[in-house]
Amino acid sequence: MTQSPLSRRAFLSRSAALGCSAAASPLLTPMSFASAPGDNRLVVIILRGGMDGIGVVRPYGDPAYRALRGNHPMVSETGPVDLDGYFAIHPALRPLMPLWDAGQLGFVHAVSTPYRDKRSHFDGQDLLEAGTPDLGHAKARDGWLNRLMTTMPGITVRTAFAIGRDNMAILSGSAPVSNWSPDSDLLLTPQAMLLAEMVMAEDPRFAAALTEAFGLAGSDGDPVSSMANEGDMLADMQQDMLAAARGGTEKKIAEFAAQQLRGETRIASFSLNGWDTHNSQARGLHTALTRLSEVILELRSGLGPVWEKTAIVAMTEFGRTVKINGSQGTDHGTAGAMVLAGGAIRGGRVVADWPGLDESALYQRRDLMPTRDVRAHAAWLMRELLGSSVSDLEATVFPGLEMGSNPGLIL
Amino acid sequence: MPFDPVLAEIRFGCGLSPTLAPAPSTEAMLTALRAPDAMAKRFPIEAFDTFRARMIERARLGDIRRENRGSPESRAAVKAIRKLNQVARVDASQWLGQTLMRRTWTTNGLRERLAQFWGDHFTARGKTGVIRRATSPYIEEAIRPHLTGRFEDLLIAAVTHPLMLHYLDQMNSVGPNSTVAGRRKKNAGLNENLAREVLELHTLGVDGPYSQNDVRQLAELFTGLTFQVQNGFKFNKHFAEPGPETVLGTEYGQDPARLRDIHRALRDIARHPATARHIAGKLAVHFVSDTPPEALVEALTQRYRETDGDLMQVYDALLNHPDAWGPLVNIKQPIDFLGSSCRALCVEPELMATLDERALQLNIIQPMGLMGQIWERPEGPDGWPEEDTQWITPQGVAARLQWAVAIPQVLRPDLPDPREFVQIALGPLESPATSFAAKAAESRADGIGLILASPAFQRH
Numbered sequence: 001m002t003q004s005p006l007s008r009r010a011f012l013s014r015s016a017a018l019g020c021s022a023a024a025s026p027l028l029t030p031m032s033f034a035s036a037p038g039d040n041r042l043v044v045i046i047l048r049g050g051m052d053g054i055g056v057v058r059p060y061g062d063p064a065y066r067a068l069r070g071n072h073p074m075v076s077e078t079g080p081v082d083l084d085g086y087f088a089i090h091p092a093l094r095p096l097m098p099l100w101d102a103g104q105l106g107f108v109h110a111v112s113t114p115y116r117d118k119r120s121h122f123d124g125q126d127l128l129e130a131g132t133p134d135l136g137h138a139k140a141r142d143g144w145l146n147r148l149m150t151t152m153p154g155i156t157v158r159t160a161f162a163i164g165r166d167n168m169a170i171l172s173g174s175a176p177v178s179n180w181s182p183d184s185d186l187l188l189t190p191q192a193m194l195l196a197e198m199v200m201a202e203d204p205r206f207a208a209a210l211t212e213a214f215g216l217a218g219s220d221g222d223p224v225s226s227m228a229n230e231g232d233m234l235a236d237m238q239q240d241m242l243a244a245a246r247g248g249t250e251k252k253i254a255e256f257a258a259q260q261l262r263g264e265t266r267i268a269s270f271s272l273n274g275w276d277t278h279n280s281q282a283r284g285l286h287t288a289l290t291r292l293s294e295v296i297l298e299l300r301s302g303l304g305p306v307w308e309k310t311a312i313v314a315m316t317e318f319g320r321t322v323k324i325n326g327s328q329g330t331d332h333g334t335a336g337a338m339v340l341a342g343g344a345i346r347g348g349r350v351v352a353d354w355p356g357l358d359e360s361a362l363y364q365r366r367d368l369m370p371t372r373d374v375r376a377h378a379a380w381l382m383r384e385l386l387g388s389s390v391s392d393l394e395a396t397v398f399p400g401l402e403m404g405s406n407p408g409l410i411l
Numbered sequence: 412m413p414f415d416p417v418l419a420e421i422r423f424g425c426g427l428s429p430t431l432a433p434a435p436s437t438e439a440m441l442t443a444l445r446a447p448d449a450m451a452k453r454f455p456i457e458a459f460d461t462f463r464a465r466m467i468e469r470a471r472l473g474d475i476r477r478e479n480r481g482s483p484e485s486r487a488a489v490k491a492i493r494k495l496n497q498v499a500r501v502d503a504s505q506w507l508g509q510t511l512m513r514r515t516w517t518t519n520g521l522r523e524r525l526a527q528f529w530g531d532h533f534t535a536r537g538k539t540g541v542i543r544r545a546t547s548p549y550i551e552e553a554i555r556p557h558l559t560g561r562f563e564d565l566l567i568a569a570v571t572h573p574l575m576l577h578y579l580d581q582m583n584s585v586g587p588n589s590t591v592a593g594r595r596k597k598n599a600g601l602n603e604n605l606a607r608e609v610l611e612l613h614t615l616g617v618d619g620p621y622s623q624n625d626v627r628q629l630a631e632l633f634t635g636l637t638f639q640v641q642n643g644f645k646f647n648k649h650f651a652e653p654g655p656e657t658v659l660g661t662e663y664g665q666d667p668a669r670l671r672d673i674h675r676a677l678r679d680i681a682r683h684p685a686t687a688r689h690i691a692g693k694l695a696v697h698f699v700s701d702t703p704p705e706a707l708v709e710a711l712t713q714r715y716r717e718t719d720g721d722l723m724q725v726y727d728a729l730l731n732h733p734d735a736w737g738p739l740v741n742i743k744q745p746i747d748f749l750g751s752s753c754r755a756l757c758v759e760p761e762l763m764a765t766l767d768e769r770a771l772q773l774n775i776i777q778p779m780g781l782m783g784q785i786w787e788r789p790e791g792p793d794g795w796p797e798e799d800t801q802w803i804t805p806q807g808v809a810a811r812l813q814w815a816v817a818i819p820q821v822l823r824p825d826l827p828d829p830r831e832f833v834q835i836a837l838g839p840l841e842s843p844a845t846s847f848a849a850k851a852a853e854s855r856a857d858g859i860g861l862i863l864a865s866p867a868f869q870r871h
Contacts, residue, residue, distance in 0.1 A: 118583075122538040126791070135604065141791050165780055169790050179806050184781050186809045188816060192857045195848040196812060196864065202844055203866035205803045213809035237817040241777045326480055 037152040037159055040309045040344060040385045041261045043299065044145060044170065044269040047292070047316035048125060049276030052330050053337030054322055054357075054368060055285050056093070057107045057350060061086030064357035068322050072282075083107075087350045092289035096296060099341060105296075106347030106409070108338040108377050110355050112318060112370035119332035121276070124317030129170035131375055133400045142173025144375075144397050145269055148382060149175035151392040152266075160267040161260050163253050168269050178265075182256035183249040186217035187236055254295040258302025261310065266386075275316060278329040296341045308343035311385050311410060315374055321366050322357055333367035338374060344385060346411050351377075372404075379403050384410035413736060417838045421871050422739060423698060423730065424520025426751025429835045431518050437730040441723065443519035444559055450513040450523065451555060454760070456506045459548040459574065465499055466640045469541045499544040504771040506547040507786055508763045511775070514750030515758050521726070525558045526550060527746065528697050531794035533569035533613060535578040536787060542577060546787040549574040562690060562720035563681035567674055570609055573638035579605035579792060586634040586652025601652070606630035608792050614680045616689030621659060628656040632676055635668050646670040659683065687715035694729060696797050700740050707734040739840075739870040742799040745782035747871060748811060749775065752863050755836040756823040763822075774818050781810035811869065816860030829858025840867040 059065050060074040073079050080088040081097055087109070089096075099105035114134060115127045127135055131144025149155050155175060162168035162179040171177045188196065193214070200206040250272060257268040272291055277284040292314065300307050319336025335355075340347060355361050355369035363369045379393040379401060394401050419440065420426065420433035427433070434440045472495070475488040514523050530550040537543040553572040557565035569575055576582045584602035585592050592599040606629035610621045635651035638644055651668030663676045680686060691711030695703035707729075714728035715721075729735055743751065766774065776786055783802060789795050796802075820826055829849035833841050845865050852858035862868060 120538055141793055165777075167785060167788070167790050172790060179783075179804060181781055181806060184806075184810065184813070186813055188812075189853055189857065191851070191853050192816065192861065195851060195857070195861050199844050199848050199861050199865045200808075202842060205799075206808055206866045206869070209803050209805045209808040210812070213805035213812075216805055217809060234817045234820060237778075237813060238773045241773045 037154050037266050038386055040266070040311070041303075041306060041342075042267050042382070042385055043257060043261070043310065043312040043342070044267070045292075045295070045312065045314040045339075046125070046128065046166075046168070046170065046269070046271040047275050047288075047314055048166070048271050048273045049121065049288075049316070050124070050318045050320055050332055051275040051288070051316040051336055052277060052281065052285060052320040052333075053109060053316075053335065054319070055277075055281060055330070056090050056289065056339075057083075057109055057337045058088045058090070059086060059109075059354065059357065060088050062354070062357045064359075068357060069324065071324075083350060086354075090285065090289050092286045093293050095293050096341070099296070099300070100348055103348040104341060104343055104345065106340040106345055107350045107352075108340065108374075108407070108409075109350055109352035110335045110368055110371045111338060111374045111377060112335040113374055115318060116334065117364075119318060119334075121317060121332075126169065128315065128317045128374075129168075131170075131378075131398045143168070143170035144378075145170045145267060146173030146175050146177065148386075148388065148397045149173075149177070149267070151388060151396055152386070156264065158260070158264040160269070161257065161265050163257055163268060163270040164249070166271045166273075168271065171267075171269050178260075180216045180256065182216075182252045184217075184240055185236060186213060250291050250295050251298055254298035255302055258299050258306075261303060262306050272314075277320070278325070278331060279327040281324070281329040284329070292339065299341075310342040311344045311381060312339075312341040313378065313381060314339040314341075315378070319368050322362060322368055323366070334363045335368040335370035338377060340381075340409060344410055346408055351407050351409070373401065375401050376403050377407055377409065380406050381409045384408075413733070414730075415736065418736060418739070419730075420520060421751075421838075421840075422735075422741075423524060425514040425517060425523055425747075426520070426754045426871070427836060427838050428515070428754045429757055431516070431754075434518070437727070440519070440521055440730060441727055444522055444525075444723070444726070446519075448522065448555065450517045450519075451551070453516070454509040454512045456509050456551045457502065457548050459545060459552040459572070460643060462545050462548040463573075463640065463643060465495060465541050469495055470640050496541055499541050501768040503544040503547065503787075504768045504776065507775060508766060508771060510547070510746075511750055511753045511758070512760050512763055515753040516760070522558065523750070524698075524747075525726075526555050528694070529554045529558060529565060529569075531789070532693065533565075533575065534789055534792050534794040535569070535572065535575040536789075537574065537577065542574070545574050559723050560721075561681075562686070562715075562722055563678045565722070566609075566613060566681050567677050570605070570613065570677060571636055571644060571673075573644055575605070576636055576638050576644075579608055581605040581633060581636050582638055584630065584634055584636075585650050586631060588653055589634060589651055590649040591647075601627075601630050601634065603627065603630040605636075606633050609677075609680070612793055614689065615683060615685040616692075619683075619685040619689065625658050629658045629676070632656040632658060632664055632673055635670070636673065646673075682719050684712075684716060687720065688712045690720070691715055691725070694725065698729065698741070699735055699737070701798055704734040704737075707732050740799075741871055742802050742869055743871050744795055744802065745779045745784035745811075746786070748782070748863075748869065749779065749814075751868070751871070752815070752819065753822060755832070755863070756819055756827075756859075758822045762824075770821075774821050778810060778814040778818065781806065782814070783807045783810075808864075812860065812864040815863035816856055819859050819863070820856050826855040826859055829855060829862060832859055833862050836862050837865075837867050842867060 075082040075088045079091045081094055082088045096105050113128050115124050123135060129143045149160055157176040157178055160171055160177045162171040162177055165181050200210045253270050261268055274288040303310055315338050316336055318332060318334055320330035320333040325331055353371040355371050359365050361369060375398045379398055380403060382388045383393060390403060394403060414437055416433035416435055472488045472492045476485045479485040517523055535549055537545050549572060553568040557568050580602045585599050587601060603626055607626045611617050615621055631652040635646050635648055637647045648668045653666050655662045655664045658676055661679060664672045691708050694711060695708050710732050711725055711728050715725050718724040779786055829852055833845055833849040845862055848861040849858050852861055
């Protein structure tokens with residue numbers, strides 16, 4: 001599909017000749033810096049499936065750890081890496097060690113949402129993204145990142161981006177949000193593109209959306225236009241669908257996120273799947289963490305100087321059982337870990353009020369005990385990164401939350 | 412504007428077809444709705460009670476797996492569970508194919524639209540295991556047979572359905588003073604989820620005249636509504652909170668608890684003026700405009716109240732109101748877009764039947780997801796958004812355009828001439844731009860795609 005791709009610039013000049021210009025798009029309003037929503041960037045990654053916090057940030061200094069999980073070396077040259085003499089990270093996160101050393105990678109441990117006991121992915125993710133104390137609590141059917149935006153000045157439709165194919169409930173709500181799935185192409189012949197603009201011009205809403213789509217599709221690494229015939233287009237579209245089904249689209253998502261965040265976008269959110277490691281966890285967790293690591297490194301290289309102003313926070317619906325189950329995996333648990341990265345964070349440490357792994361210290365004698373609400377950490381992060389007020393955070397973003405003391409996650 | 416058969420077919424039906432004529436009058440539309448459900452017979456979808464056999468089998472295999480961990484029997488059971496889930500997934504994809512065929516070949520598109528509307532109003536889905544594939548069977552069993560009756564019967568069928576009891580956690584709701592709560596320590600509390608959504612979403616509406624206390628009381632009244640995999644719905648009085656409950660000022664319930672008291676409460680709530688207004692508003696928004704004329708909503712509300720929620724009467728009021736015949740402004744949801752595309756393309760049932768699960772994923776299900784509608788997976792119990800702005804996004808428009816150019820050739824290998832197709836698909840809505848695009852396109856696929864993606868085809 002590489003036959004004579006038409007560049008975005010060339011395409012726009014041709015469409016301008018036809019009377020359709022990007023400047024007419026209400027979605028492409030030039031940004032006013034006076035009312036811009038700050039200069040820092042927030043990336044929220046939802047780790048769907050329940051990340052095993054203990055398997056990722058391993059409390060090898062805890063005397064009970066070895067008995068529970070000790071079928072691997074605690075730290076080694078090529079395996080798990082010691083962080084602080086008490087915690088070690090999973091070998092798959094080794095590529096992130098330079099960030100740790102630079103204070104740009106950190107973890108929060110033994111935290112959870114207020115969700116308890118039922119351990120359903122479905123409800124757990126709903127609550128994580130709703131940001132409410134319980135699912136029946138609020139009438140709100142919106143997500144906490146969207147509610148955050150309602151408290152920010154000068155937002156535009158490009159201020160926040162939901163990226164990828166998953167529904168991002170965390171960003172749904174009344175504030176305008178962009179969404180794009182960079183693994184989907186918009187492949188048309190140049191002639192069809194011009195005709196599409198002409199047809200869409202009958203409804204300004206469609207015309208604006210299409211202009212925007214051409215821009216996004218042209219900027220996500222694939223050609224917008226091609227001289228291919230119709231059979232090729234079908235094959236290409238189906239190939240995209242197959243690739244998405246197989247996974248491996250994370251890198252494109254991270255690339256695209258970085259590109260938007262270098263511009264007008266301040267908030268990006270997407271999900272990474274594959275954390276539900278009921279069986280053969282050694283393999284499954286390695287794969288999922290490798291993806292997370294690649295995504296973080298892709299964001300760092302893609303963001304360039306903006307990395308310094310960026311905080312990435314990765315959170316999951318719940319942790320997993322401390323014990324390994326009969327099929328060398330772990331089952332749904334309660335407290336787990338958060339991953340923080342970016343030039344704006346105060347990293348190089350594991351923030352935890354460690355509850356211990358003794359059976360008596362566990363939640364219901366099976367799960368890591370939650371010592372703090374993940375929302376409190378997320379709230380403090382937004383307080384310091386974006387300057388949100390405590391009252392907005394406790395009343396609007398996370399209704400009913402008491403933020404408590406400041407864990408100092410941001411430089 | 413008076414009744415117009417073409418407008419009616421687009422706004423209240425599944426779009427224009429080259430072979431099936433629109434109904435000549437609103438009376439004919441309503442008469443067809445009263446007639447037997449021909450499409451359900453021609454393109455069957457498994458009813459939930461049949462689907463339940465899969466859940467029984469899943470439970471049996473689960474027992475084998477647990478009891479003999481590590482044994483060959485257990486390993487065989489694990490394999491069988493995987494197979495069972497896979498078969499359900501494949502069958503569920505076929506049910507989407509059937510749904511599209513019903514829209515393609517019906518002469519009463521209003522029934523298909525109403526099934527979608529009420530299935531969405533009473534959104535329910537399975538949360539874990541094989542029941543995740545049970546949404547279409549639920550709609551087939553609880554929604555579709557009740558489209559033309561009284562709202563209260565539809566309400567009772569949907570709210571007491573096993574899938575709803577599962578989705579909104581009613582199965583785990585136990586009266587704090589019930590017999591079961593006395594015996595159990597764990598899982599012995601009230602769950603308000605279903606009671607809240609019944610008042611907020613299904614009946615009175617979020618601005619309706621109810622309080623937290625009404626939610627609580629209704630939740631107490633609902634205790635006992637449960638479901639057993641082996642036997643289906645069951646009212647279990649041991650779960651029931653003793654004593655009467657007062658909901659919206661009326662007292663219900665006695666000891667021992669009876670299902671009929673719950674039904675009585677649901678019927679009363681269904682007949683509440685706020686419910687009439689809420690349902691009238693939702694129908695007007697769904698079929699006419701995001702901001703429907705007040706006179707239309709008022710007329711539907713009146714008819715609802717006069718007839719105690721006789722849905723045929725409400726549809727009659729809708730179809731015969733002058734404000735229901737203004738210009739088309741609502742944007743089709745992806746399912747409506749794909750359904751009306753299949754209808755305009757005359758997709759043959761024989762061809763649809765040849766598409767296996769993978770083909771359905773590639774050509775229908777995943778593209779729909781990119782358009783913003785992950786099939787049968789709305790974000791919450793409030794279902795899919797009605798606001799047009801939620802659908803006319805860069806991603807949504809791009810996905811519709813890409814589908815329209817690439818996929819029709821799979822569904823209709825002998826694509827029609829775009830110059831003729833533009834008349835079939837758009838009828839009198841054909842514009843200079845669409846007819847020019849139909850002529851100027853370099854290929855049939857492009858021409859068809861531009862017509863289907865055009866704003867005129869996206870509205871209904």
